[in-house]
Amino acid sequence: MWRNETGTAGRPEQEGRLRCRLLGPFSRNRFSRTNTTPYVHRPALVAVIIVVFLLGSSGDASAQPASPSRTELGGWVARTLSGGSVLGSLPGGRLDLLGLRYARRLIPTGEQAASRFDGPSLTYTADLIPVARLHIPKDATPDLFFLGKNPQERALSTTGVGAYPLGLRVTFRSRERVRPFIAGHTGGLYFSDPVPDLRGRRFNFAVGIGVGVRVALPHRLSLTLGYRYHHLSNGFRGSINPGLDANLLYLVVGTGL
Numbered sequence: 001m002w003r004n005e006t007g008t009a010g011r012p013e014q015e016g017r018l019r020c021r022l023l024g025p026f027s028r029n030r031f032s033r034t035n036t037t038p039y040v041h042r043p044a045l046v047a048v049i050i051v052v053f054l055l056g057s058s059g060d061a062s063a064q065p066a067s068p069s070r071t072e073l074g075g076w077v078a079r080t081l082s083g084g085s086v087l088g089s090l091p092g093g094r095l096d097l098l099g100l101r102y103a104r105r106l107i108p109t110g111e112q113a114a115s116r117f118d119g120p121s122l123t124y125t126a127d128l129i130p131v132a133r134l135h136i137p138k139d140a141t142p143d144l145f146f147l148g149k150n151p152q153e154r155a156l157s158t159t160g161v162g163a164y165p166l167g168l169r170v171t172f173r174s175r176e177r178v179r180p181f182i183a184g185h186t187g188g189l190y191f192s193d194p195v196p197d198l199r200g201r202r203f204n205f206a207v208g209i210g211v212g213v214r215v216a217l218p219h220r221l222s223l224t225l226g227y228r229y230h231h232l233s234n235g236f237r238g239s240i241n242p243g244l245d246a247n248l249l250y251l252v253v254g255t256g257l
Helices: 011-023 042-061 110-114
Strands: 071-084 094-107 121-136 156-171 178-195 201-216 221-233 244-256
Touching: 071 221, 094 244, 121 178, 156 201, 178 221, 201 244
Parallel strands: none
Antiparallel strands: 071 094, 071 244, 094 121, 121 156, 156 178, 178 201, 201 221, 221 244
């Protein structure tokens, strides 16, 4: 033990400097909110977890029966990749959805599945949407054909609920672990505000069509990644009906009953 000119112990100070040299960048500030080190993006972290889970279960999934259950329940989330203009004329809009799904396989029937049916399968789907978020930017005003005397140029951010009671999915290679499909649905969404402004309506019809792949997992679980072209409009029930098209990417996690 030695002392400096002020009479205080010098060894603790020396040990503190040595600790700083050893720790280097792993100081407690690394995990503070003021740290400039970027955090791992949540979507990338979720993707890594999903990939690890799939790789870990690949051996068991291959042993799963092709059609373990005719009925399936699931939850899904959909995000807008970009806008579209096939049917709608509101550019730059975003539609994000959170849904619950009921699915019932129509073809093959139980007897056909037991006889090792090897053709495409047909499934009925119905979706309940407890959360729908819609954003239309300020500059996405309807074209001149729809404009009134006093068009409102303001952004719209609103929430709503809805359902897609009628949906069909055709799945190919139904006895394989990875199964491509095409699917479509129709239904409606009810928002807190008229869409796209006061000249529109709160209730809007919805229709979508797309493709994707389903991956069979152990314990009757399945993972679905799909693309859907989604159209939203009030069916000419309002003063204007520009419509909103969106390219959606969605992820479904389901379980057989």
